[in-house]
Amino acid sequence: MDPKASIERLAEGNRRFIAGQRTPVDLVRRRQATASGQRPWAAIVACADARVAPEIVFDTTLGDLFVVRTGGNVVDELVLGSLRFGVETLGAPAIVVLGHYGCGAVQATCAGDTPEHLACVCDEVLPSAEAARARGGTAEVEVCDEAVRLHAEAMAGRIRDDAFLGTAVPVVWGVYDVATGEVRLHDTAGIDAG
Numbered sequence: 527m528d529p530k531a532s533i534e535r536l537a538e539g540n541r542r543f544i545a546g547q548r549t550p551v552d553l554v555r556r557r558q559a560t561a562s563g564q565r566p567w568a569a570i571v572a573c574a575d576a577r578v579a580p581e582i583v584f585d586t587t588l589g590d591l592f593v594v595r596t597g598g599n600v601v602d603e604l605v606l607g608s609l610r611f612g613v614e615t616l617g618a619p620a621i622v623v624l625g626h627y628g629c630g631a632v633q634a635t636c637a638g639d640t641p642e643h644l645a646c647v648c649d650e651v652l653p654s655a656e657a658a659r660a661r662g663g664t665a666e667v668e669v670c671d672e673a674v675r676l677h678a679e680a681m682a683g684r685i686r687d688d689a690f691l692g693t694a695v696p697v698v699w700g701v702y703d704v705a706t707g708e709v710r711l712h713d714t715a716g717i718d719a720g
């Protein structure tokens with residue numbers, strides 16, 4: 527599958543999820559069909575938040591998505607290494623960084639009350655939280671929502687900066703709305719043109 531088809535398939539799956547039209551799947555057959563190998567058609571970096579399960583919000587099943595999840599969808603060396611495997615070895619044709627509104631890691635960072643034991647996550651979100659604050663949103667929720675977007679974009683940039691990944695596949699970022707179920711994807715223009 528090419529990157530354009532990959533992103534379109536994700537968008538179509540999300541539209542089904544929003545509408546409550548989940549594709550019926552025989553998981554036993556699917557498990558048997560994928561036992562001998564995997565060929566994921568997209569790689570996703572998402573937050574560990576229990577409401578942000580990529581397989582569900584994109585209406586996919588076993589073997590479809592190569593998913594890496596961390597608190598606050600932070601991209602570090604371990605995530606980059608995992609993505610290299612998903613792209614180079616398994617052939618995932620595109621990467622999506624999926625932030626989400628109502629992200630606890632972003633909220634804690636924006637509020638400036640990061641507990642010591644969460645510093646390793648929140649420190650990574652801090653530049654986006656500060657940038658969102660500097661843009662002068664009036665309400666706290668506006669600042670947080672902007673920080674969610676900036677942080678997802680920044681993590682996508684971190685992947686593009688990787689010597690291998692940056693040249694191997696397009697990297698898209700998106701934000702998931704935990705209330706409506708909608709994933710809004712960004713930076714897809716290059717894929718359309720290519």
Ligand SMILES: [Zn+2]
Nearest residue numbers: 573575629630
């Ligand atoms: Zn989160």
